[in-house]
Amino acid sequence: MPTAVPVQLIGPDGERVATSARAMPSDADLVRAYTALVAARRLNDQAYALVRQGRLAVYPSSHGQEACQVAAAQVLDAADWLFPTYRDTAAVVARGVPAGEVLVLLKGDWHSGYDPYTHNVAPQATPLATQLLHAVGVAHAARLRVEPTVVLAMCGDGATSEGDFHEALNFAAVFRAPVVFFVQNNEYAISVPLARQSVAPSLAHKGIGYGIRGERVDGNDAAALLTVLGDAVTRAREGAGPQLIEAHTYRMQAHTNADDARRYRADADVAAWEHRDPLARLSTYLRGRGLLDDAGQQVADAAAEELAAGMREELFRDVTPDPADLFTHVFAVPTPQLIEQSAVVADEQSREGALR
Amino acid sequence: MSTTTTQPAPTGHQKLTMAQALNHALRDEMSADPSVVVFGEDVGALGGVFRITDGLTAEFGDTRCFDTPLAESGIVGMAIGMAMNGMRPVVEMQFDAFGYPAFEQVVSHVAKMRNRTRGAVTLPMVIRVPYAGGIGGVEHHCDSSEAYYAHTPGLQVLTPADAADAYGLLRAAIASPDPVVFLEPKKLYWAKEEVDLSAEVPGIGRAVVRRAGTDATLIAYGPSVPVALEAAAIAAQEGRSLQVVDVRSIVPFDDETVAAAVRSTGRAVVIAEAPGFASVASEIAARVTERCFHSLAAPIARVTGFDIPFPPPKLEHFQLPGVDRVLDAVDALQWETS
Numbered sequence: 211m212p213t214a215v216p217v218q219l220i221g222p223d224g225e226r227v228a229t230s231a232r233a234m235p236s237d238a239d240l241v242r243a244y245t246a247l248v249a250a251r252r253l254n255d256q257a258y259a260l261v262r263q264g265r266l267a268v269y270p271s272s273h274g275q276e277a278c279q280v281a282a283a284q285v286l287d288a289a290d291w292l293f294p295t296y297r298d299t300a301a302v303v304a305r306g307v308p309a310g311e312v313l314v315l316l317k318g319d320w321h322s323g324y325d326p327y328t329h330n331v332a333p334q335a336t337p338l339a340t341q342l343l344h345a346v347g348v349a350h351a352a353r354l355r356v357e358p359t360v361v362l363a364m365c366g367d368g369a370t371s372e373g374d375f376h377e378a379l380n381f382a383a384v385f386r387a388p389v390v391f392f393v394q395n396n397e398y399a400i401s402v403p404l405a406r407q408s409v410a411p412s413l414a415h416k417g418i419g420y421g422i423r424g425e426r427v428d429g430n431d432a433a434a435l436l437t438v439l440g441d442a443v444t445r446a447r448e449g450a451g452p453q454l455i456e457a458h459t460y461r462m463q464a465h466t467n468a469d470d471a472r473r474y475r476a477d478a479d480v481a482a483w484e485h486r487d488p489l490a491r492l493s494t495y496l497r498g499r500g501l502l503d504d505a506g507q508q509v510a511d512a513a514a515e516e517l518a519a520g521m522r523e524e525l526f527r528d529v530t531p532d533p534a535d536l537f538t539h540v541f542a543v544p545t546p547q548l549i550e551q552s553a554v555v556a557d558e559q560s561r562e563g564a565l566r
Numbered sequence: 567m568s569t570t571t572t573q574p575a576p577t578g579h580q581k582l583t584m585a586q587a588l589n590h591a592l593r594d595e596m597s598a599d600p601s602v603v604v605f606g607e608d609v610g611a612l613g614g615v616f617r618i619t620d621g622l623t624a625e626f627g628d629t630r631c632f633d634t635p636l637a638e639s640g641i642v643g644m645a646i647g648m649a650m651n652g653m654r655p656v657v658e659m660q661f662d663a664f665g666y667p668a669f670e671q672v673v674s675h676v677a678k679m680r681n682r683t684r685g686a687v688t689l690p691m692v693i694r695v696p697y698a699g700g701i702g703g704v705e706h707h708c709d710s711s712e713a714y715y716a717h718t719p720g721l722q723v724l725t726p727a728d729a730a731d732a733y734g735l736l737r738a739a740i741a742s743p744d745p746v747v748f749l750e751p752k753k754l755y756w757a758k759e760e761v762d763l764s765a766e767v768p769g770i771g772r773a774v775v776r777r778a779g780t781d782a783t784l785i786a787y788g789p790s791v792p793v794a795l796e797a798a799a800i801a802a803q804e805g806r807s808l809q810v811v812d813v814r815s816i817v818p819f820d821d822e823t824v825a826a827a828v829r830s831t832g833r834a835v836v837i838a839e840a841p842g843f844a845s846v847a848s849e850i851a852a853r854v855t856e857r858c859f860h861s862l863a864a865p866i867a868r869v870t871g872f873d874i875p876f877p878p879p880k881l882e883h884f885q886l887p888g889v890d891r892v893l894d895a896v897d898a899l900q901w902e903t904s
Contacts, residue, residue: 321682332650333682337674343640344675347647347655354603354629355652373667377640384635539681540720542688542743545771545818 212414216426216458219433222486224494235436237501243280243432244492244502245510250276250300251489252514253309256521257299257316261467265525266316270297274430274462277488278394280304281435282362285443293332293345293363297394301364305329309517310524319529338369342378342391346452349387360446362390362439368399370416371407382452383420389452390442391422394429396461401474417454429459430488433495460486533559579762585755587729588618588694590763591736592656596626599654602740604631606641606658606694615660616696616755642668642693646675649689649745656740662697662709669714676745677720692739692746697725698789698839700753700886702879708752709876710840712788715747716816716849722770723816725749727791729759731814734767742770749816751789773820775827779809782833782896785824785850787813790837790887797892808896816846824850825857832863833899837887842870864900 218227219234226234235243254276257269272279275297283304286292294302302312307324314323315334322333332348335341345363352359369375370393382389393413397404410416417424423445427438435457442453460483464471471480496502537544537552544552582590596602604619610633613620622631634641638659645655659665665672672693679689699708716723722744726732732750739746768774776791777798784794791812798808811827813820828834834854838847851866869887877885 320684321678322684322686325686326650326683327686333679333687337670340643340671340675343643343671344647344650346640347644347649348651349647350644351648351651351653374639374643374670377635377637377643380635380637381640381644535684539683539685541680541722541818542685546821547819 211418212412212424212426212456216428217434217438218428218431219437220431220491220495222430222491224491224498226495232434232437235433235440237499239284239436240433240492240496241501241506243277243284243436244496245513246280246284246304247276247432247489247492248510249514249517250279250304252518253300253303253521256518257313258463258467260521260525266313267318268466268468269316270466271463272297272300274483274487275394275396275459276300277432277435277492278392278429278457278459281432281439282364282392284436285440286360286362289330289357289359290443291330291332291345291348291359291361293341293361294334295338295341295364295366295369296334296336297366298334298364302331302334303517305331307331309521313521313525317525319531320535339365339372339374339378341365343374343381345389346378346382346385346387349382349389350385353386353388358447360388360390360443362392362443364392364394366399367393367395367397367404367407367413368402369393370413379417379420379422379452379454383422386449386451388446388449390439390446391452391454392439393454393456394459395456396429396459398461398465398475400465400469401471403475412456414454414456422452422454423450424454424456426456426458429457430486430491432488432492578764579760581758582729582733582761583756583758584726584729584732584750585616585618587733587761588736588750589620589622591733591740592619592622593625594763595656595737595740596622596630601652602630602654602656603648604656604658605634605645607634607636607660609633609658614658616752618694618750619658638665638668639671642671642676645691645693646671646679646689649691650679650687654690654740656692656694659693659695661703661707662695662711663706665693665695665711668693672715672721672747673718677718680744681720688743689745690743692736692748694748694750696752696755697749698751698753699876699882700789702882703752704879705876708882710838710871712749712816713840713845716846720745721817722746723749724770724814725751725788725816726814727751727754727786727788727812729757730761730765731768731812733761733763734765735770735814737767738770746770749788753789754792757792768814771815771818771820773811773813773815773823775809775823776812777808777810779807779831781807781831782835782899783809783811783827783831784835784837784892784896785811785813785828785854786837787816787846789839793887793889793892794837797889797896800889801893801896806896813850819850819853821853821857825854828854828858829861832861834862835867835869835892835895835899837869837892839871839886841873842868843873845870867895867899869895
């Protein structure tokens, strides 16, 4: 049964929570997470700016949810798989995929800009919860081959209302597939608050109906996330079947830059979450323990700035997409019809070129 | 991956129903390739409600052929993940209309994965769908759903009309690097015929002339092919020579064979069970008209299901294109009176 209170190891004040029996991650893991958090925040802010500069069509930001993003990537081994959504760009980058490749989707040059097999990261899913079933399939195939792969599949609170969420948890449970379902409950599905999605005691409680262990964790506490997600990954790898983790966090910005959050929530509601910021919390804790100083902060900031500079460079680089690509990746061998249609576009292109 | 003892591959000519031929195709592909897995509803111990997967769990074990929870989106979604991770899933939608819950997975992921990832992720998987009417099935058991799939770029859509093609095309579908929606005409499951299991597997994307003829061309697929052949046989007794083309592969479509056939006769009727509006039959008629206009002596006719929800069993014969309706359409092809 999920606990009444989410697991928390570091409080909003940056102090160790004395009451929690759960183990604290190692100092090295926390420092590593902090560096990644600084980078993830910088990535969110830079991407938001790139939308305003017209270099990205849209950006669903994980601002405020960076601890979830970073922890999801950090608890996995290289051979494991991550299944992200459109809001999980920071997690994909934390897993090692170059930011410029991830943002190809939102830049509009192509759909998925990275090869999923390079870092075992599925394409970012837009249709809600559909990717959770793919995660079950990847995990089941690995299990049939007796490989130790674990799949961490991400979704939001809104996605838990979708039928595929239900089917994925049920399939994973029946087949004992090593999947960690990681729900980032950020309180809003675009404009609709959690109360309109579910009246379950918590989203983690949904696991009960499938015979899946569900756990709640403070989604702004990187230490708690590393421990809870890490333990879930370990249990899945050891054969305990799927795990459901609900992280309680908050979408600090609008759904995307195209959204106007003031139409459905008050500024005061957002302000109430500001003191729970995941970066400030871990920074205070690390400084209090002597694990972070100004020099360490500067190193993290410099790395984040390098990431942002790389993003700007990639996104201000104009790529002229080749229309021939439209027909290249429909089938392994283009059909006669696609060959004809491709020739139509090529002909139009050559005539346009002649006019110039 | 567990390997189990397999029966020796059947060779030579055998008298088989289409259902048995499909079963042989699954068995032969599972024997040849350990990454082929079969799953769906009731496909394990029961062998499928139509017995297409009969004996596969016993022969290959329950990791190769297994039952899933009763959820079609789950079945297709899990197959996608398994195909991403080195397997070749063959899944069964128990009936045409029961496949609709999987529609989002099919349209948004199965069809698009290669394209989204520029060919990095391919999905070698087969979705088998028993389809169409003619078996006295009650509602939700007799839909002709081919147009939904054929309209979705990225899916190959095949439908055999006899046991030999059922065997060959299913093997080709499983071996294909791209996803296939494999539509099995339920009413032909039990038709028995001579099948050469050692014959070369027909390539995807090739139509075939089933009967030679010189006066008009009947273009059909799946459950309508036997109707076309029967109509041609009757017409022959009346002195009219009808050619019959079996499309077999709706996507990719064999314009070359179909257009050549129609040019040779100058008249054509397209036959299909599905409602005619915005249908595969309409697409075929349009394509043939574009390619054969100057060879045509009459507009292309379509004999299709009416634009109504599939009727209850006692009325379904009004919906299904029958021999009389086909011959009436042939009679109306503006023949010169002598």
